[in-house]
Amino acid sequence: MAEEKISRISREIYENVGGTENVNKLIHCMTRVRMTIIDDSKVNFEGLKAIDGVMGVVEDETLQVVVGPGTVNKVAQKMVETVGVRLGETFPHAGEQSIDDLMAQTKAQAKEKYNKPSKFKAILNTISKIFVPLIPAFVGAGLIGGLASVLGNLVTSGTLDAGTWMQFITVLKIIQAGIFYYLALYVGMNAAQEFGATPALGGVIGAVSLLTGMNPEAPLKNIFNGSALAAGQGGIIGVIFAVWLLSIVEKQLRKVIPDAIDIIVTPTLALLVIGTIEIFLIMPIAGVISTSLVGAINTVLQIGGGFSGFVLGALFLPMVMFGLHQILTPIHLEMIAKTGSTQLLPILAMAGGGQVGAAIALWIRLRKDKEFVARVKGALPVGILGIGEPLIYGVTLPLGRPFVTACIGGGIGGAIIGGFGHVGSIAIGPSGAALLPLIAHGKWWVYLLGLLGAYIGGFIATYAFGIPKDIKEKADHYGETVEVETIQPTLHVAPTAEFETATISSPLTGQVKTLSEIEDEVFSSGMLGDGIAIEPTSGQVVSPVDGTVSSVFPTKHAIGITSDEGVEILIHIGMDTVSLNGDGFENFVQQNDRVTKGMLIARVDLDKLKAAGFSTITPVVITNTGDYKKVSTAAHHEIKQGDLLLTIER
Structure with missing residues (x-):
């Protein structure tokens, strides 16, 4: 169509x-x-x-x-x-909406036009949007799963009677599996929503990774090495990548498939193409990666000592992120069969401890961000009990750097256990505090010492090095106006002086433009009021009237002035320049300062704005336009500071 x-x-x-x-x-x-x-x-x-x-x-x-x-x-x-x-x-x-809300509404659009975030941050932001809606389910099911793990481990160790407790534990595990076993489906649907694909199709692509329809006696083969594919191979990251491909294919198909058969042909072709790619390319590639990682882990184990513990503890979180940790299960079982315990599991469990320490550091450093703190509070108890997904996908990974410092914490905990040596688990179970009952030969105190080391290591590394600057600034100004492109409505007052026609001089030297030429709907539509725009050729900004400064933005990019006649004027220097946080701007006035026409009120480094990819076009808007009969443009083409710019008819 x-x-x-x-x-x-x-x-x-x-x-x-x-x-x-x-x-x-x-x-x-x-x-x-x-x-x-x-x-x-x-x-x-x-x-x-x-x-x-x-x-x-x-x-x-x-x-x-x-x-x-x-x-x-x-x-x-x-x-x-x-x-x-x-x-x-x-x-x-x-x-x-208030004017604050209007400008916040357009920030995302303006950011796309003028602010060029790194691709890495964009990827992390996307991951965050996919997983944050799942956090309530993570927390509820995770706590239930954690309780099941503690009880199950106590049964395994002989502390609790299996006949009495196993049925109850089974019920808890079934509830837990509702989110964690089928996590790929939920992620697929959320990813489809984020990428603009059909959510139901995204869910199917997520389910494909579980290989539900495969005959275990005749499994599909890894095309790279001939080994059998395993359910979940490729992990959650693989699902997200596959759904991203799905969104591209689906959108392209809808452009060419006739409407009469779109509902039949598009989903069929999209699922067939992406499902095949997922099975025969994405999952096998993850299989090759997992095989290489397992080989590396075996090599590190042979080296032994604290160095091995650090490397293994630090690398385990990336393996969990890619869903590759499942390949370690045969190794654990083989070690238990031969030695009575797996000495690998306690070391790898330290990765979760690093997550906990990192989350506590983030809680303290970003405590003003109430929304983020609430997310950490929900995920922490689950993380302590050994369920790491809420902390990984909801807290540390979306921020980038804290994920790395959490890995360092896991490495420190692993180094402690590796340094003492001979700390094993008699069975496979969740990590964290829930694993304590399964630690063999009374070495639970070493495991606990390692866990505390991981907590402390993750905390210190994150507190000192793991807080991204922009995230810290956002938290420090949580609830304030500095983080969004907002226009504070000045206190409206009726005109204070009788006049027939008031005049507004130009605050800048440059090219005169109409508001409609601004690539920002709030200004171009006249939503904030009538006025004019100037493409400046000089960074000197002077007062256009005699009056009082009604507002100066914390980011220095916008100034409001009320003239002696009561005309409210907004001078907004550039588009989305709030993102610069004042870099390149210098203000010479404060709120409530008295100004006279032609007085220097600000200076801006136009070259810096342009180099950063921002538009320098500057709207000069009468925000109380409704009080007047007419706002007319008195200037065209070139204009200099002090020249007549606008006339206001009462």
Whole structure:
């Protein structure tokens, strides 16, 4: 279907439901766009039905506009993209928001245009978005699983009676498995949502990694070495990569598949192509990596001592992240069969201890960020009991550096156990405190010492070196306006002086532009008020009026001035320059300072802004435009500081 048709249908639906401001949420099913309407009286039902491409309208708890299979997903996606949200998210409504909220709403769009984050940070941010919605399930199921592990280990050690406790333990393990055994499905669905693919298809791709339909007696082979593929090989990271490929294939197919058969052909081809790639490429590659890692681990074990303990303890978290730790199970079983215990498991368990220490350090250093602290509080008890996924995917990995320092903590704990030597577990069980009952030959105190070493090592490494600067600044200003592109509404006052026409001089020298030329909807649409924009050729900024400074932003990129006549003027230097956190800006005034026309109020390094990829276009906006009859542009093309810029008619 031609893109212009999709755009037209989307636009006309909005026009007939009272605009985007009359829609609270939007989702779709196989044939219908479903909208939660705020005020039904604003909906033009006859107009909706008359739209070319609309097959019908259904009035229910949600307003349902029928556009047919194959078309509905494209129309719905276009509609949510128009307002900058995703399917199912609440629409932002300009009429209900403060100016702070309006600017925060557009920050993401402006950031895409002007701020170029590193690809590594973008990947970590994506991982965070995929796993954060799963944290409540991680915490609940993890605590239940942790309790099952402690009880199971006590039964194995003979402390508890198996006949009395095993059935209860089994129930707990079944509940725990609901999230952890089928984690690939949940991750697949969330990843699809993040990448713009169909969530159900993402879930199927996640399930493919479990090889559920494979005959164990005739397993699929690793094309690289001929070994049998194992369920879960490739891990969660492999699932995310496969779903990312799915999103690309699905979007391309929808561009070429006719709408009449889209619902049949697109998901079939997408699953067939990506499922095959996942089985025969992604999973085998992970198998090759796992084989290499196991070989490296065996080599390190032969070296022995604290060095081996450090290397193994530090490397285990990356193995968990890639789902490669499952390959170690045969090694554990072989060691137990030959020696009565596995000396590898206690060392590897230290990786979880490093996570715990890192999380506590993050809690302390970022304690002002209440949302983040709540996430840590939920994941910590589970981590202490040996369930590491919430801490890995919800806390340390999304931040990048703390994941590395947590690995260092795990290495320190492993070095302690490796240094003492001969610390083994009589059975395979979860790590953390839950493993204590399984430690053989009374060496539980060495294991506990190693665990404490991992806690302390992870804490110190993270506290000192593991806090990213931008994350710390965000936490320090949590709840404040510095981290989002916000415009603080100045206290509105009625004009204080009688006048027929007020004049605003230019604060800058440069090229005059219209607001519509600004690539930022808040300014270009006149949402903040009428005015003009200047593409500066000089970094000197002077006051355009006699008046009082009403606001100076902490990031120095925007200044508000109220003239003696009561005209409220906003000078916003560049687009999304809040991201520079004041770098390149110098202010010479503070809030409530008295200023006169032509007085130097700020200086900006235009070259630095441009080198960083930011637009230097500077809007000069009358934020109380509604108080006046007309705001007129008095300048065109070139302008110098002090030249007449705007006229205000009372």
